[in-house]
Amino acid sequence: MTNPTNLTPSAFTGARRVATALAIGVLTGLAQAGALEVLVLDKEGKPVPDAVVIVVPSGLGVAKNPPPMAAVVNQEKMQFLPPVSVVALGAKVRFSNNDAWDHHVRLTAPGTAVSANPASAEGMSLRLEGKTAGKPAYSAVLTMDKPGATGAVLLGCFIHGSMSGHVYVADSPWTVKTEANGIAVLEDVPEGSATAKVWHAAQVVDKTPQTLVVGSTPAKLTLQLDVVPKRRRG
Numbered sequence: 001m002t003n004p005t006n007l008t009p010s011a012f013t014g015a016r017r018v019a020t021a022l023a024i025g026v027l028t029g030l031a032q033a034g035a036l037e038v039l040v041l042d043k044e045g046k047p048v049p050d051a052v053v054i055v056v057p058s059g060l061g062v063a064k065n066p067p068p069m070a071a072v073v074n075q076e077k078m079q080f081l082p083p084v085s086v087v088a089l090g091a092k093v094r095f096s097n098n099d100a101w102d103h104h105v106r107l108t109a110p111g112t113a114v115s116a117n118p119a120s121a122e123g124m125s126l127r128l129e130g131k132t133a134g135k136p137a138y139s140a141v142l143t144m145d146k147p148g149a150t151g152a153v154l155l156g157c158f159i160h161g162s163m164s165g166h167v168y169v170a171d172s173p174w175t176v177k178t179e180a181n182g183i184a185v186l187e188d189v190p191e192g193s194a195t196a197k198v199w200h201a202a203q204v205v206d207k208t209p210q211t212l213v214v215g216s217t218p219a220k221l222t223l224q225l226d227v228v229p230k231r232r233r234g
């Protein structure tokens, strides 16, 4: 009969290594993770930047680069920059006016009556004074924390109707914006089946999510919009 105290030091260390490996495995849900590259094209087959790709895996895992809990959106030369930001639910977004004249920050979520302000379903707005040369810009921090308020929040300005932007409050940790080349790279997506969908400001009708399988080799997927978004100036 083996007495546990008779284990040799090396056997004991080995057992501990296995235990540690198992613990790490449990923490990561044991699922292997793979990379997924999603290309978003417009109706004419051209790459679309500033689209948001949302992947929902069936397995458990930890996202390598989840949407941040903080972001900065600048008002500059009559634009919201960046025009699209992806953040996590509960993120604090700092809006800063770098123009010499006043702007509003108006938040609404079309179709879903979602707002960044828990007190109002219609949305909210605030006014930021213009920047004086040599002084810091006026800014305000808004928290995207309305329960269930995920999706695209529309940004606007009452004074300048041409100004628009979006803050996409992500539901899934695997939510990434496409770069100038129309590609969004998602890392550490748990292997197995997943759904992928695309959001773009110009795509008014929601596209049906696509089902795919993420494996050990990098997967590629193309999602196509039904529209040709206007190119942003600048």
Ligand SMILES: [Cu+2]
Pocket: 102, 103, 104, 157, 158, 159, 160, 163
């Ligand atoms: Cu304005």
